[in-house]
Structures are given as C-alpha cells and as structure tokens.
Amino acid sequence: MASKRKIATCSLAGCFGCHMSLLDIDERLLELLELADFDRSPINDIKAIHGVVDIGLIEGGVCNVENVHLLHHFRDHCRILVAVGECAMTGGIPSMRNHHSLKSCLEESYIRGVGVENAHIPDDPELPLLLNKVYPLHEVVRVDYYVPGCPPSADALWHVLSALVTGRDPHLPPALLKYD
Amino acid sequence: MSPDSKKTFRLDGREIPFREGQTVFDAAMAAGVYIPHLCHNPDFEPHSSCRLCTVIVNGRPFASCTQPAVAGQDVRSDTPELNEMRRDLTDMLLVEGNHYCPACEKSGSCRLQATAYALGLQDSHFPQLFPHRDVDASHPDIILDRDRCILCGLCVRISRSVDKKNVFTMTGRGIATTIVVDSPSGLLADSKVSRDDEAVQHCPVGALMMKGEAFKVPIGQRPYDRAPINEDSVARFRAREAALHG
Numbered sequence: 001m002a003s004k005r006k007i008a009t010c011s012l013a014g015c016f017g018c019h020m021s022l023l024d025i026d027e028r029l030l031e032l033l034e035l036a037d038f039d040r041s042p043i044n045d046i047k048a049i050h051g052v053v054d055i056g057l058i059e060g061g062v063c064n065v066e067n068v069h070l071l072h073h074f075r076d077h078c079r080i081l082v083a084v085g086e087c088a089m090t091g092g093i094p095s096m097r098n099h100h101s102l103k104s105c106l107e108e109s110y111i112r113g114v115g116v117e118n119a120h121i122p123d124d125p126e127l128p129l130l131l132n133k134v135y136p137l138h139e140v141v142r143v144d145y146y147v148p149g150c151p152p153s154a155d156a157l158w159h160v161l162s163a164l165v166t167g168r169d170p171h172l173p174p175a176l177l178k179y180d
Numbered sequence: 181m182s183p184d185s186k187k188t189f190r191l192d193g194r195e196i197p198f199r200e201g202q203t204v205f206d207a208a209m210a211a212g213v214y215i216p217h218l219c220h221n222p223d224f225e226p227h228s229s230c231r232l233c234t235v236i237v238n239g240r241p242f243a244s245c246t247q248p249a250v251a252g253q254d255v256r257s258d259t260p261e262l263n264e265m266r267r268d269l270t271d272m273l274l275v276e277g278n279h280y281c282p283a284c285e286k287s288g289s290c291r292l293q294a295t296a297y298a299l300g301l302q303d304s305h306f307p308q309l310f311p312h313r314d315v316d317a318s319h320p321d322i323i324l325d326r327d328r329c330i331l332c333g334l335c336v337r338i339s340r341s342v343d344k345k346n347v348f349t350m351t352g353r354g355i356a357t358t359i360v361v362d363s364p365s366g367l368l369a370d371s372k373v374s375r376d377d378e379a380v381q382h383c384p385v386g387a388l389m390m391k392g393e394a395f396k397v398p399i400g401q402r403p404y405d406r407a408p409i410n411e412d413s414v415a416r417f418r419a420r421e422a423a424l425h426g
Contacts, residue, residue, distance in 0.1 A: 086281065090274075090279075090280075148302060171300070179287070180281045
C-alpha cells in the first residue's frame with residue numbers, strides 16, 4: 001500500500017466555519033485517516049509544518065502580517081495548496097472593509113464605537129499589523145485548487161479531499177458548486 | 181409570409197429549426213439548447229453586450245442574441261474554447277464588482293452566480309478590484325446597489341421601452357462606466373421610478389432590488405437551488421415560445 005498522505009490546515013482571516021465543515025464530514029473522517037495523517041492543523045494543535053506535506057488547506061483571506069507569513073509557510077511546505085471557502089478565494093466578508101480606509105475602520109471600532117470606554121486603538125506589540133486591505137490567497141501566493149462556498153459543504157470538501165488524496169481531479173460536480 | 185418550418189441551421193452538429201426573423205439564440209433555446217447569457221432577456225430587445233452568448237458562425241464569432249438564423253449555417257457553441265472564454269468573462273464580471281455571495285440577498289436567484297455554476301467556475305484567476313461604488317437606498321421601496329451591477333443595460337432598456345420613463349442610463353467609459361438615475365438629485369427617491377416598474381423586476385443580479393424582500397425564500401428553495409440555470413432558462417424559453425407561437 002502506498003504511504004499515507006499528509007494534510008495541513010490553517011485559518012487566516014476566516015471564521016473557522018470551513019474547519020467546522022471539514023469536521024462535518026463525520027464518519028468519513030475515519031476513512032480519510034486511513035489515507036492521510038494531519039500535520040499542522042488547529043484540529044491537533046500542531047503549530048508548524050515539519051518537512052513537506054502533500055495537501056495544505058487554507059481557510060480565510062489575508063488581512064495581516066501574520067497571515068502573510070503563515071501563507072508563505074504553507075506555500076513553501078505544501079505540494080498542493082487549496083484555497084478553501086469564499087474568504088480564501090475572494091477575500092469574502094472580511095474584505096468588505098476594503099471599501100473603507102484602515103484608519104476609519106479602526107476608529108469606528110475602537111474610538112467612535114457604541115459603548116467604547118478608554119478609547120484608543122490597540123497597539124500591543126503582540127498584535128499582528130493589519131494590512132491596508134484584505135486579499136484573496138491567489139494574490140499573495142500561487143494556489144493550486146479552490147473549494148468555493150461559505151462554508152463549502154462537507155460533501156464538497158470530502159469530494160475534493162478524497163480526490164486529492166487518491167490523485168484524482170478535484171473538480172466539483174454542479175450540485176456541490178456553491179458560493180454561499 | 182407563411183412560416184417555413186423546414187428551415188434549419190446546424191448547431192454543434194445538430195439540425196435546429198427556425199422561423200424567419202429568429203435569432204440563432206432564440207432558435208437554439210426553443211430547440212432546448214442552452215446558450216449561456218446575462219444581458220439578454222428574450223422578452224426585451226437584445227443588447228449583445230455581455231458576449232457570453234458568443235457562438236462561432238461559419239468560422240467567425242458573433243453574439244447569438246442578435247445574430248439572425250440563416251438556413252444552412254454552421255454554428256458552434258458548446259466548445260472547450262468558447263466555454264473557457266465564457267468562464268473568463270464571468271470571472272471578470274465577478275472580480276470587477278463587489279459580489280459577496282454569502283452576504284447577498286440575491287444569492288440563489290442571481291443569474292451571474294447561477295451562470296458561473298453552469299460554467300463550472302470553481303477557481304479564480306484575476307485580482308479582485310474592490311471598486312468603490314455608490315449605493316442608492318433613498319427610495320422607500322427600491323434599492324440600487326451599484327456594487328453588484330454588471331452593466332447589462334436591462335434596466336436602461338426596459339425603463340425606456342416598456343415603462344416609458346427613462347429612469348436609468350449609463351455614464352462614463354470603460355471600467356468607469358456606471359448606472360445613473362434621471363432625477364434632479366441623481367437619487368432614486370427623486371426619480372419617476374416606482375415599485376411596479378418592469379425595469380426593477382428583471383435585474384439579473386442584486387443591483388436593483390425591492391426592499392423588505394430579503395431572504396424571504398429559504399436556502400434550498402431559491403430558484404437556482406431547485407433547477408440549474410441551464411435547465412431553468414430552457415424551460416422558461418420553451419414555455420414562452422409555446423405561449424407565443426403554439
């Protein structure tokens with residue numbers, strides 16, 4: 001039997017809805033674990049990829065410096081990089097802030113916001129610097145495949161994952177192709 | 181002139197009958213062959229601006245919604261090259277506006293989204309433009325969200341020729357083209373538009389929408405949840421043909 005594939009996952013500017021959908025493949029997770037092991041992922045709390053993995057699944061767009069570093073880490077260590085969900089594919093809901101300046105977004109949240117006390121814009125050095133805009137993954141690194149949806153259904157994720165781990169084309173059938 | 185039902189042209193190798201004066205698009209749809217389209221609605225004059233319905237007629241590209249059917253012509257539509265071009269055009273329409281499908285109340289009944297599904301658009305090749313466009317929510321019943329406008333011109337055509345009000349027109353050129361409203365303030369509230377206007381009923385995307393209607397139809401029961409746009413369009417077109425011509 002061929003050696004098991006390795007999968008890594010992460011969430012950038014996302015809501016973890018896509019990861020929830022991944023867990024929603026239910027008992028097929030057992031089938032997946034016959035074919036692949038999880039490397040770095042919030043599912044097992046491993047913080048960094050060691051060596052090279054076969055498939056990297058990334059949820060969320062790119063909104064801060066930490067996202068950029070993590071995205072490059074994935075691109076450098078994943079043979080196949082998959083943009084999962086609308087935010088990774090188009091910027092999604094977080095990119096709605098792109099219609100406003102970063103300054104006005106921060107002021108709206110931390111200075112003028114309803115009920116704000118001790119109004120100031122957080123500047124703790126541990127907080128990653130925000131980018132001027134939210135970007136989809138493919139504007140920062142090369143992306144190999146996409147799984148649209150908000151989130152992609154468990155069936156759509158299973159279709160793509162089971163195809164990739166067995167070396168097939170992960171093209172979604174019409175019934176599983178959704179952007180919402 | 182009596183209709184000559186024996187006249188046919190060839191579409192992807194299949195003989196398609198047509199009536200005198202019919203376009204390639206109308207004849208194809210009446211015969212049950214879906215040709216992707218966005219700016220065209222068969223109830224109104226064609227515009228041939230989105231170019232999604234481009235077909236190859238005797239070796240040359242034409243917009244099928246305005247191309248008259250001619251006996252014996254050879255038409256290609258469902259080819260890898262044309263479908264790739266249609267996918268790219270649809271992808272470009274998606275990135276040049278602000279189309280947030282998960283947050284859009286037109287999702288599930290949006291022709292742009294449904295057409296992208298029908299074309300199998302599963303990836304993204306172009307940078308998002310994230311343009312800054314004005315939303316006009318001034319009218320009590322109607323909202324004009326230019327973020328979602330694809331400049332198909334249907335509202336312009338219908339307001340002019342059906343409603344006889346000329347409420348909408350386009351201004352600017354190229355990427356700066358936008359829909360404007362004919363009123364002293366430029367706002368919908370000061371225009372002659374009303375909730376019964378045909379022009380606000382046929383927007384293929386969520387640019388012109390009625391207020392208070394959002395998310396009334398639950399996910400799973402929306403028009404393009406029930407049937408993909410290729411099947412839905414052909415069924416509607418055939419029903420319309422049957423009603424008009426028997």
